[in-house]
Amino acid sequence: MRWGALLLGLLSAPGWASDPLPAAEAAKLLQGIADASNRFAYEGVFVLQHGDRMQTLRISSQPHPAGRESRLVGMDGEVREVRCTRGESVTIQGGDGNARASKRVISRHFPDLLPSDARVLTEWYWVRQAGVDRVAGQDCREIVLQPKDEYRWGHVLCVDQETRLPLRAVLVDPKGQALMRYTFAELDILPGEAAKARMPPVGKPVRFTDAPKAIQAGAVEVRQLPPGFTRVAAVKRPLSHRGTEVEHWVFSDGLTHVSMFVEPLSRPDVTLKGASHKGMVNLLTRRVGAYQITVLGDAPRPTVELIARGVDLASPGQPGRP
């Protein structure tokens, strides 16, 4: 309840009501934020709150010519770690003797939330500057990304005044209610060498699950996407609890990501839809030909519905066409 009151206060701040920045100024501001995550070495602890759940993670990150190197370690719950190095990312779960690793499809994570070319976001979001706050002992400026349509959630970032690194990021719905929140509890900007010394090399996991394999075309094609969305990934990958591989497509506008899973229909023909507690995650399944399509993402329902509605069997000559 207090979180809602907080957001209400946040969104009623003068900055929220202020005029959007001109496109050029907004693009420059967002690009500065996007670049900051890859320009500095840092380590710290941040808290992720999603619904009733909260998780604390320790992060170390340093820039690298071939892509940022970072390590995320969950400090509570199951032993879980993410290592990103040179554009590749691996999740390691389980403790010594029972560790298993799986390759991630992308290697980005908080506070690196904005796409590498963040300027394009100004087409789909109004950008406003709000007030000054203090997070992890450092002053930060609130930047509000308000969606221009119904196909994406809003974002409220609190950006370090000096480094432009996001110290807090809140995903909000159209009513201004927080859906998910990242907040640094502590953060140290480090000289590069110091960060490297604190990041031990990845040990060999006991078990390495099958890595996703990139695909160019699949069993189906998507003929309609929400404005600004493009396909950013298409892989064939195994899923836990499943014996077979499925196609996993991902669509994004740079901030919002929607997954689509394509698998042979093995159940009766039923179309279902669902949503998470606060509606942050929406899901829809439907049949297309001999395939079951499952579309889900941290996106408003219209986004998921539009993508699902645009799915059809691949053109003649493509796999999946009878």
Place this chain on the structure above:
Amino acid sequence: MKQAHMNATTPLESADELHSALWDGELDDFEARKLLGGMDTAQRELWAEYAMIGDALRGVGTSRSGFMQRFETALASEPTILAPVAARKPVVAPYLWTAAAAAMVAITWTVWTAAPTDVSGQPQWMAQQPATSQPVAANEYQPGAGDLESYMEAHQDFAYAVVSVPDLTVERVSLTEVRP
């Protein structure tokens, strides 16, 4: 020292009470940030203990899969409830609520409804057509927790989070089916 620090923050509450309030989401943003930012080693250990206890109660961690299996079994044995699609008010078998409450599971059941596919392949709810309740076959597909978990787990690569699978669990309110 820990007590002194916490007393300086809020005189009326002990450190344990503050941590408990933080865990329950009862602190506002200012209080939460202040508390998290001021944690020393001992307090972080205490926080980790809370997390471990919470995970154990929620059935996550090493025993999580067992819970999910029981959950799937419970869901599979749930009788199909026939109701209009518009009826979104949660209707959950009491024993599931009891189980959830007993385990202090932060699971919110959300709505699963069927939006039947017409002959053109378009989901009918998009055309705003009223759904018709029909008996549902006993072997009708119902999403199991394992299905949701595997989808969400894969989607985590793009969710910027390193959390375990989010609590995307469902409340099956109605399941309708229209055949041409």
